[in-house]
Amino acid sequence: MRAKDITLIAILSATLTAGKFVLSVVPNVEIVTFLMILYTVLFGYKRTLMVVVVFVTTEILIYGFGTWLLGYYILWPTLVILTHIISRTLRSEYGYAILSAIYGFTFGLFFALFESLFYGISYAIPYWISGIPFDIVHGTSNFIIMLVLYKPMVKTIGFAKEKMHVA
Amino acid sequence: MNKKVVLIGLVVLLAVAALFGYNQFFGPDAKAGEKSVTVEIYVESQGIDKTYNFDTDAVFLYDLLNEVKDQVKFESEDSSFGPMVVGFEGYKADSTSEYYHILINGEDAMVGVKDVPVTDGDVYRFELRNF
Incomplete structure (x- = not known):
């Protein structure tokens, strides 16, 4: 390297980290999913996977150690891998918007599954159900952010990438 | 009109409909609670040993305690780990040496009140202990 x-x-x-921090005042509206997909498309999955590891580790340093870190260490890299797989055939922002929407809608469900490893299924079900409104907001905002920002950001960051001579 | 704007509008409408549907199915309703639970409060030094039975729809123990706040004189404080139980029946734990230990069906709770799911038939015991 x-x-x-x-x-x-x-x-x-x-x-x-900065993007997450800025939007943390709005529950479940985040830019992390969007940026991860964007970075995977522009900089490749290998670099983005390392970005994910640094990001999640920084989260632990900020918020402390918790059972949620297992979910974070698995769900975010999964998003990068999924993006890498579909990016080989997909060029339009609509596909990525659908991917990020599905990711947002199911985030609570998968998170609850990981939490159930620690606290049991009787904890996971109410945890998931009580979080459904947040998942709806999460998926919807992910979809909108991707549709609105994907093209201009690909252009801008693509330009910066060329300037920096990054392959 | 721009295709994207129409699509975004549609998705927002769908999301609002989904939220409405969620409230219809899972939102709180006026009928009596479906779950019957027991709450025990034990503070040996004050001679407090009370048992309550509640019918509730609360999803988590913290919601239940807030529902019956006036009855059990429940007090909590926010901490970086979420709400912490500090008082019952007018007795507030001395934060330098005492705390309310939570037992669920006789077993130590592994999480705080905000994360304990309310399950039909469960017994939640709050015992003042020293540390």
Whole structure:
């Protein structure tokens, strides 16, 4: 790995943390899903997976150690891998908008499944059901953010990428 | 009109409909609670040993305690780990040496009141203990 990659990973993961921080006042509206998909498309899945690891580890440093970290360490890399798989055949923002919407809608469900490993299924079911309104907001906002921001951001970051001579 | 704007409008409408549907199915309703649970409060030093039976629809124990707040004189404080039980029956735990230990059907609770699901037939016991 070159010094340029290390710097790039640091900057990209910082944008995730900052993006999450800024939007943390609005429950379940986040830009992390959007940025992860965007970075996977522009910088490749290998670099983005490292960005995810740095991002989740930073989350732990900020919010403390908890059972949620297992879900984070699995769900975010899964998003990157899924994006990588579909990006080989897909070029339109509509596909990514659908992916990020599904990710948002099912985030609570999968999270509840991971939590059930620690606390049992009787905890997971009410946890999931009580979170459904947040999942709806999460999926819907993910969809809108992707549709509105994908094209301009690909253009802008693509331009910056060329300037930085990143392959 | 722009295709994207129409699509976004449609998705927002669908989301509002889904939220409405959720409230219809899972939202609180006026009928009596479906779950019967027992809450025990034990503070040895004050001679408090009370048992209550509640019918509730609360999903988590914290919601139930807030529902019956006036009856059991429930007090809580926010902490970085979520709400913490600090008082019952007018007795507030001395935060330097005491805490309310939570037992569910006689077993130690692994999570805080906000994360304990209310299950029909369960016994929730709050015992003042020293540390």
